[in-house]
Amino acid sequence: MLQKDDIISKLKETFASAILAVEDPDGIATFTIASESIIPVTQFLREQLGFNFLTDLCGIHYPDQELPLGVIYHLHNFQENVRVRLKAFVPGENPSIATATDLFPAANWMERETFDFYGIIFEGHPNLKRILNVEYMDYYPMRKEYPLEDPTRHDKEDQFFGR
Amino acid sequence: MEPNKYSAETEAIIKNYTTLNLGPTHPATHGIFQNILTMDGEIVVDAEQTVGYIHRAFEKIAERRTWYQITTLTDRLNYCSSPINNIGYQLAVEKLFGVETNKRIDYMRVIIMELARIADHLICNSVIGVDTGALTGFLYVMQEREKIYDIFEDICGARLTTNIGRLGGFERDFAPETIQKIKDFIKGYPKVLAEFEKLLMRNRIFMDRTIKVGPISAERATAYGFSGPNLRAAGVDYDVRVSTPYSSYNDFDFIIPTGTQGDTYDRFCVREAEMWESLKIIKQAVDNLPEGKPYVDVPEIVLPPKEEVYSKMEPLIWHFKVVMGEVNTPVGEVYSAVEGGNGELGFYIVSDGGRTPYRLHFRRPCFIYYQAYPEMIRGGMLSDAIITMSSMNIIAGELDA
Numbered sequence: 001m002l003q004k005d006d007i008i009s010k011l012k013e014t015f016a017s018a019i020l021a022v023e024d025p026d027g028i029a030t031f032t033i034a035s036e037s038i039i040p041v042t043q044f045l046r047e048q049l050g051f052n053f054l055t056d057l058c059g060i061h062y063p064d065q066e067l068p069l070g071v072i073y074h075l076h077n078f079q080e081n082v083r084v085r086l087k088a089f090v091p092g093e094n095p096s097i098a099t100a101t102d103l104f105p106a107a108n109w110m111e112r113e114t115f116d117f118y119g120i121i122f123e124g125h126p127n128l129k130r131i132l133n134v135e136y137m138d139y140y141p142m143r144k145e146y147p148l149e150d151p152t153r154h155d156k157e158d159q160f161f162g163r
Numbered sequence: 164m165e166p167n168k169y170s171a172e173t174e175a176i177i178k179n180y181t182t183l184n185l186g187p188t189h190p191a192t193h194g195i196f197q198n199i200l201t202m203d204g205e206i207v208v209d210a211e212q213t214v215g216y217i218h219r220a221f222e223k224i225a226e227r228r229t230w231y232q233i234t235t236l237t238d239r240l241n242y243c244s245s246p247i248n249n250i251g252y253q254l255a256v257e258k259l260f261g262v263e264t265n266k267r268i269d270y271m272r273v274i275i276m277e278l279a280r281i282a283d284h285l286i287c288n289s290v291i292g293v294d295t296g297a298l299t300g301f302l303y304v305m306q307e308r309e310k311i312y313d314i315f316e317d318i319c320g321a322r323l324t325t326n327i328g329r330l331g332g333f334e335r336d337f338a339p340e341t342i343q344k345i346k347d348f349i350k351g352y353p354k355v356l357a358e359f360e361k362l363l364m365r366n367r368i369f370m371d372r373t374i375k376v377g378p379i380s381a382e383r384a385t386a387y388g389f390s391g392p393n394l395r396a397a398g399v400d401y402d403v404r405v406s407t408p409y410s411s412y413n414d415f416d417f418i419i420p421t422g423t424q425g426d427t428y429d430r431f432c433v434r435e436a437e438m439w440e441s442l443k444i445i446k447q448a449v450d451n452l453p454e455g456k457p458y459v460d461v462p463e464i465v466l467p468p469k470e471e472v473y474s475k476m477e478p479l480i481w482h483f484k485v486v487m488g489e490v491n492t493p494v495g496e497v498y499s500a501v502e503g504g505n506g507e508l509g510f511y512i513v514s515d516g517g518r519t520p521y522r523l524h525f526r527r528p529c530f531i532y533y534q535a536y537p538e539m540i541r542g543g544m545l546s547d548a549i550i551t552m553s554s555m556n557i558i559a560g561e562l563d564a
Binding site: 025026028030052053054055056058060072074078081083085104105106108109110113117130131132133134141142148 | 214215218220222223224226227258383385386387388399401406407495496497498500507509511513522524526530531532533534535563564
């Protein structure tokens with residue numbers, strides 16, 4: 001049986017300098033990885049620890065962080081039935097990270113989606129273009145600087161309950 | 164194409180290729196998505212997919228909505244089985260809030276989710292029939308889906324976009340008539356399903372059209388992130404209901420049917436077998452429905468009863484707090500998945516303690532596995548490409564979010 005602690009210790013052993021943080025927010029071991037090491041770590045997880053299923057890949061934006069844009073990977077090991085979560089953060093200017101499509105073909109569209117919504121460039125991606133939005137869109141709509149409501153509208157302002 | 168990339172012979176072949184637009188609105192695609200096919204006569208050489216025609220920015224909208232308002236968005240993902248989406252989302256939020264539901268809520272949810280799974284599989288399987296030229300089965304099982312929708316209507320008032328249940332349970336208990344309707348359904352449905360199977364499963368024409376059509380190996384399917392019946396048809400026995408039991412699924416006795424070839428026929432058979440299993444689960448859940456309140460006692464997410472809101476101070480305060488989203492949300496992140504109609508439907512929530520999710524990501528199964536479609540249809544006939552698509556159970560609403 002592959003336990004969560006085994007994964008943590010094995011990863012720490014192999015990639016001591018690349019692992020920036022280890023957390024366990026919801027029963028899934030969560031690693032924050034330096035963005036340049038994401039592919040070696042994923043490859044190690046896939047080839048040595050049997051994480052052969054890329055469950056999910058999505059982006060996130062924390063505007064106040066030094067490295068504001070993040071990519072979050074969820075991997076699953078079917079045999080042992082454990083999941084891990086990897087996070088890698090990239091700078092706001094020219095955000096780029098290596099693609100995982102060589103390891104997981106499933107990453108293709110998920111990376112396109114992340115590029116579409118957050119503008120993160122996946123280096124080496126075979127077909128990196130917008131997928132859900134129109135191609136002539138010139139901004140990345142899921143970033144926090146684009147509010148959902150029209151900023152010129154004042155009728156929806158809520159001074160008592162608004163965020 | 165770059166000049167001089169191919170030999171003169173290859174050039175001559177490429178010149179004879181035709182480009183065919185399958186979609187965006189083609190009756191055989193059962194949804195709005197486009198495939199630009201490169202055809203050599205009637206053989207598919209390559210396909211290029213365009214998706215996003217009905218993208219509605221749910222993830223962005225969700226960042227402005229309070230927790231209980233997001234359930235309606237999930238309805239519109241896989242609209243063939245919206246109750247599973249609703250309950251999956253509710254389970255994710257309950258996990259974030261650390262809420263434990265009682266057995267009655269769990270069993271009620273299981274009944275609804277399995278009914279939804281039957282409705283979803285019925286549509287998908289009968290549509291494979293339609294695309295191979297057998298409209299009869301489709302119209303026949305529509306009657307049964309109607310009965311399922313009647314049950315949903317009894318429970319929540321809606322049929323297609325259900326918004327069923329609430330965070331922390333249900334707004335009210337099942338009525339005795341609803342339970343009777345479910346029991347009637349369990350009684351009447353096996354006969355219809357058996358007849359439907361008889362119509363197609365050993366039908367020579369149907370078998371000839373579907374066996375070895377659009378196959379995918381277990382290895383490729385796993386690499387492409389397949390889940391649900393499509394992955395199981397390829398021979399991988401992965402089911403979220405068993406691997407990560409939620410909503411007391413470990414109380415029930417059922418098996419995970421798998422296929423071997425990963426072709427259209429296996430996908431059809433796996434769904435058929437799953438419907439029988441779902442029926443078994445519903446029967447067990449209805450027979451052993453435990454006593455209890457249909458909602459949990461957590462004021463942060465459950466609206467208090469209306470008569471108390473009008474007469475007591477505390478429920479009135481909580482009512483306002485819940486409606487305005489001014490409750491204390493835990494800071495944290497959760498990934499919670501359910502077995503949807505067509506695969507692992509995951510909800511990844513990041514909360515910063517505010518009234519809305521900081522980030523909500525839907526793991527939409529068909530968005531992930533639809534990218535394998537060109538690989539599956541390459542080298543086959545156009546008509547095979549069409550039944551491969553319908554057998555993959557691709558729902559445009561889920562694909563485009």
